[in-house]
Structure formats: C-alpha cells, structure tokens
Amino acid sequence: MGLMDTLGRIPKILEANINAILDRCEDPAKMIDQLLVDYKRDLADVKRDTAAVMADVKLAEKKLSDCDESIARKQKAAENALRAGNEEDARTLIAAKQSLEATRVSLAQNLAVAQSNAQMMQEGYNKLVRNIDELEQRKDAAKAKISLARAQEQINNSAARANSTVNVEAFDQYEQKAERMLAQANATAELNAQNVSVESLTEKYTSGADSASVDDELAALKSKLGM
Numbered sequence: 001m002g003l004m005d006t007l008g009r010i011p012k013i014l015e016a017n018i019n020a021i022l023d024r025c026e027d028p029a030k031m032i033d034q035l036l037v038d039y040k041r042d043l044a045d046v047k048r049d050t051a052a053v054m055a056d057v058k059l060a061e062k063k064l065s066d067c068d069e070s071i072a073r074k075q076k077a078a079e080n081a082l083r084a085g086n087e088e089d090a091r092t093l094i095a096a097k098q099s100l101e102a103t104r105v106s107l108a109q110n111l112a113v114a115q116s117n118a119q120m121m122q123e124g125y126n127k128l129v130r131n132i133d134e135l136e137q138r139k140d141a142a143k144a145k146i147s148l149a150r151a152q153e154q155i156n157n158s159a160a161r162a163n164s165t166v167n168v169e170a171f172d173q174y175e176q177k178a179e180r181m182l183a184q185a186n187a188t189a190e191l192n193a194q195n196v197s198v199e200s201l202t203e204k205y206t207s208g209a210d211s212a213s214v215d216d217e218l219a220a221l222k223s224k225l226g227m
Contacts, residue, residue, distance in 0.1 A: 006049040007117060010124035013042065018131060032139050036132065043128045050121035057118050060111035067107050071100045 018035070025031040074097035081090035 003049045003052060006045050007120070009042065010046070010120050013046075013124045014120075014127055016127075016131070018134060029139070032135050036135050036139070039128050039132050039135070043125070043132065046121060046125045046128060050118070050125050053114060053118045053121050056114040057111070060107065060114045064104065064107045064111050067100055067104045071097055071104065074100060 021035065022028045022031055074093050078090045078093035078097065081087070081093055
C-alpha cells in the first residue's frame with residue numbers, strides 16, 4: 001500500500017471514536033479484538049509512510065536552502081560584476097537569479113505540502129498509538145463485563161422459564177386435595193376411636209352379668225346336692 005493510500009486513511013483514523021464504535025456493536029469484546037488487529041496493521045503502514053514523509057521534508061528543506069544560497073550567490077555576483085563595470089555579466093547573473101527565485105516558489109510549496117503531510121501522518125500515528133493503548137487496557141475489562149452480563153442473562157432466562165412453567169391453579173388443586181385427604185384420615189381416626197369406646201363399654205357392662213349368672217347357677221347346683 002502506497003503513501004497516497006495511507007494519507008487517504010489518516011482522516012478516518014483521526015475521526016474514529018472508539019466509544020462510539022463499541023456502543024454500536026453487539027459484541028464489544030469481539031470488536032475490540034478486531035480493532036486491535038486493524039489498528040496494529042494501520043500503525044505499521046503509517047509508521048513507515050510517516051518516516052518517508054519526514055524524509056521528504058528534510059529533502060525539501062535542503063533543496064530550498066540550497067536554492068536560497070544560490071540566489072544569494074547570484075545576487076552578490078551580479079553586484080560584483082556591476083562594480084567591475086561588466087553590466088552584461090551582471091544582466092546574465094540577474095536573469096539566473098530570477099530563474100532561481102521562480103524555482104524557489106515551487107520548492108517552498110513542495111516543502112509546505114511535505115510538512116503538512118508529515119504533521120498529519122504524525123497525528124495519525126500518535127492517534128493509533130493512543131487507540132491501541134486504550135483498547136489493550138479495556139480489552140480484559142470488557143471481556144469480563146460481557147461474561148458477567150451473559151451469565152446474568154442466562155440466570156434471568158432460566159428464572160423466566162421456571163416462572164412460566166409454574167401452574168398456580170394446579171398447585172392450589174393439589175393443595176386442596178391434600179387437605180381433604182388429611183381431613184378424611186382424621187375423621188376415620190375419630191370414628192375408629194369412637195368404635196373402640198363403644199366396644200369397651202359393652203364389654204365392661206356385659207362381662208359382669210355373665211359372671212353373676214355363673215355364680216347363681218353354681219349356688220343352685222350346690223343347694224340341690226345338699227352342699
């Protein structure tokens with residue numbers, strides 16, 4: 001990828017807002033990983049091309065400086081030619097100086113463009129470094145939060161499913177049935193207790209009568225036998 005491609009990406013890099021990007025995505029942790037991959041790739045390209053543009057600035061500065069020196073030398077030589085009475089030589093030197101001055105305008109423009117590019121590239125490089133540092137710091141925290149959120153979501157879903165399967169009406173029916181069964185059992189126990197009491201009373205008051213009848217019959221037998 002060439003310098004012009006990198007220069008075209010720099011404005012987007014400078015405008016990128018990490019928080020806005022993460023807010024729009026469904027899986028911030030996955031997006032952080034992808035952004036780190038993209039930013040580190042861009043960083044390598046921007047670093048290389050920033051170095052190249054900075055070298056262009058140095059070269060443009062030297063060309064402009066050399067041109068200024070040549071202009072100054074031509075100016076001084078023209079003055080010396082006039083002092084020596086050589087007007088034609090002075091004219092030639094002045095023409096050469098003017099040509100250099102025209103060249104200087106282009107050289108100055110080239111330097112300004114190179115400096116602007118270098119500044120933009122440097123800003124883009126610095127922004128990428130900050131973005132990468134921030135994402136590295138947020139990556140683990142984001143993944144931990146997402147894991148907690150998913151766990152809580154699972155719990156919520158399970159609770160919702162559990163609540164939805166509870167049949168309150170059926171539970172009430174079972175409870176009423178249990179209460180009826182308990183009441184019926186208690187009533188049976190009471191009836192059984194009453195029956196036992198009746199039998200006890202019957203035994204109590206009839207067993208004595210049988211004994212008295214035996215004694216009477218025994219006394220009558222003794223009397224008959226003269227005993």
